[in-house]
Amino acid sequence: MGRAPCCDKANVKKGPWSPEEDAKLKAYIEENGTGNNWIALPQKIGLKRCGKSCRLRWLNYLRPNIKHGGFTEEEDNIICSLYISIGSRWSIIAAQLPGRTDNDIKNYWNTRLKKKLLGKRKQTQMNRLLLASGGQDFKESNGLEENSLLQNLSNSALERLQLHMQLQTLQNPLSFYNNPSLWPKLTPLQQKLIQTLQANGLNENQSPLYALINPSENQAHELGQKVRINEFASTNFKVNEVEKSTPIDEFNNQKNVLNTNVGQENMREIQTQGVQGFTQLEIDDLILNNKGSIVLNMPSGNQQISEFDCFKEIDDGSRENLAWWSNDFDTNTTSSSNSWGSSSNIPQSTYEGMYHQDYALGYNLQ
DNA sequence: AATTTAAGCAACCGCCCCCTG
DNA sequence: CCAGGGGGCGGTTGCTTAAAT
DSSP states (O other): OOOOOSSOGGGSOOSSOOHHHHHHHHHHHHHHOOTTOTTTHHHHHTOOSOHHHHHHHIIIIISTTOOOSOOOHHHHHHHHHHHHHHOSOHHHHHHTSTTOOHHHHHHHIIIIIHHHHSOHHHHHHHHHHHHHTTOHHHHHHHOOOSOOTTTTSOHHHHHHHHHHHHHHHHHOTTSGGGOGGGSOOOOHHHHHHHHHHHHTTOOGGGOTTHHHHSOOHHHHHHHOHHHHHHHHHHHTOOOOOOOOOOHHHHHHHHHHHHHHHTHHHHHHHHHHHOOTTOOHHHHHHHHHHHTTTTOSSOOSGGGOOOTTGGGTTSSTTOHHHHGGGSHHHHHHSOSSTTTTSTTOSSOHHHHHHHHHHHHTTOOOOO
């Protein structure tokens, strides 16, 4: 049993409003107001429209001082900053822009502003992060649903994170994302491996051992998401490696991965012939420390970082902001999509604190 | 010039908050 | 205190127009 509809669906007109309908509605409301009852309004005027439809038409097009199109650079900045801070709370965003409606801003964001912000090239870069983190694209490409780094992020949060990083990169070329010196360090043995390869003029993929710590694209695909995440970690970002396995599991996992990744032949080659410049102990160490899951920088234990630690170098002191990316934010603070109004159950201080943090960043979108 | 594809946008849908009786 | 229903909201649809082929 659903609830009763707000109007007689069979007897209401749908679709675009005619000038006559607009005129009727506008004239009536200007003279009498809405009477605080939208549902009853169309009957009074003699309009065959749903009350909600009347309300929408009035709020979005007929009421005075509505602006359409021609968004200014300043408005763009405000929309973007607020979107990053609070997500798709269009009514709140609209409240900061006199004359703009939530619907207009929503459409503007979805069709233009988002594209303006995320250029083609940067989009590709960010997709890599999403892929590596188990984002939707990657899920679709390999069907994996579990073990994603950012699986606690909602789509909206991911998008905001993406935008935040994008803007961070544009604004600060020395930020974490653009600064290799901030990227995680290789272990001494891993450095030695790479140096040895370079010294011998070998391509990385010519070494079966190297494949242990840097699987190729299709190898990663075969191995699934876990490897993919770490592959990305090895070259670009610190990411979180969720270790759920027991040591025995890890051992078996390692065997499976080695069998799949390097192949029986390569493993035999490594084990029987060794690798030039490396002792058997070092080879074992490399294999063991990389655990088959190709954990380059987080072999085990202490080097692991918590989920959001990986972003703490985005800009120092702003780690608090990152809480707003998480699902906790979306679910815990907004039991519904529209609980952000003046009657919100969120303490005002929290709201203001959140609001000012990113808003103060004053992103320049040019 | 005709057709297809993409973009823009108005309007609808359905959920949920909260007021009222 | 509770249930019903109106208002408000975000997500989505589908129509129109513009651009590309």
